[in-house]
Amino acid sequence: MPITLAELDRGQRAHIVELRLHGLERRRLMDLGFTPGTEVEVAMKAASGDPIAFVVRNTQIALRKQQAENIIVEPIS
Amino acid sequence: MAGCQCAQATTCSSHGNLIRLGVNIRDFDYLIALAGNPNTGKTTLFNALSGLRQHTGNWPGKTVVRSEGAFRHNGYKYKVVDLPGTYSLLSTSEDEEIARDFILFGNPDCVVVVVDATALERNLNLVLQVLEITDRVVVALNLMDEAERKGMFVDARKLAKELGVPVVPMVAREGKGTDHLLQTVQDLVTGNLRTQPRRIELDPHIEEAVQQLLPHLKNLYPNLSNHRWLAMRLLEGDPSIRRAILTDSLAQTESPLAPQKEEDMSELEAALEV
Ligand SMILES: Nc1nc2c(ncn2[C@@H]2O[C@H](COP(=O)(O)OP(=O)(O)O)[C@@H](O)[C@H]2O)c(=O)[nH]1
């Protein structure tokens, strides 16, 4: 069942399904490697859940919770 | 080889014909820009080329450090500029704007894109974006030792064929590949080597819009090297490109464009209304 990237726990992996963002913000996340089909893993999560660091395409990238909430993923069980 | 003392020597085992010229960067023959994602070894390569004496300051009007150096190789004098590390040239950040403006308006004779051989999937995004802007590109396929350590085999020749530009395997930290890189850069800047950069084919209706914009842009900015790229960004609604055109941030680069006028911009905007 698809959920958002912000809902994943530390160490959990998922495939990106969709970016519910537009314009420059969408472009920016895609340039950082968050494109549909790509595998991501949660590397670190602040206690408050914001920010969250992900490993995507071999590099650690931190996102704001608000950004992660707009990325739909399919968890890899 | 780190700490090599060959600054004034004519040859040394790891640097071949490289002579570092430090801050003596007047009257160079060719200008080289180093681009790449963060942590790919740009500064390592920059230091290997220009030696310890470099000119550092800030990019005009920015808080980002700008490093310049110079070296001589096979009798040609080069000025080299270390661009900020970026994942993209399209989005909004000071670093990306600096890198993009320099590649687009700084008239470098060659852009060396330093890539991490262990993370090509990520790194090639920037390579393709640079190839959209200029065909004078050499890819420095760095961190080959790391790739080997991880059991990865990267086929540099196949990559070069697919990208349409030369790809030089390197271990910048050990000075490996430096001479091959410089020979390739020389072949490119002197016209001995032609590239055929891989570019994305646009949808017919977008291509049509680009074609409508081109004559206007060529008219307004005759000195610009890539009107097509500019047209695509304007169609995309990129606010930083519009800003770069309107403000004098372009005049701060090596080769300023003709003075900009507001009427020119309105004419362009009228064309964009289509
Ligand atoms: N193993 C290995 N490490 C390298 C190589 N080139 C650079 N490095 C290291 O990678 C790190 C980042 O290099 P740097 O030049 O600062 O990258 P920049 O962010 O692109 O300027 C440094 O620790 C370098 O010593 C290389 O070819 N192999």
Ligand SMILES: [Mg+2]
């Ligand atoms: Mg650096």
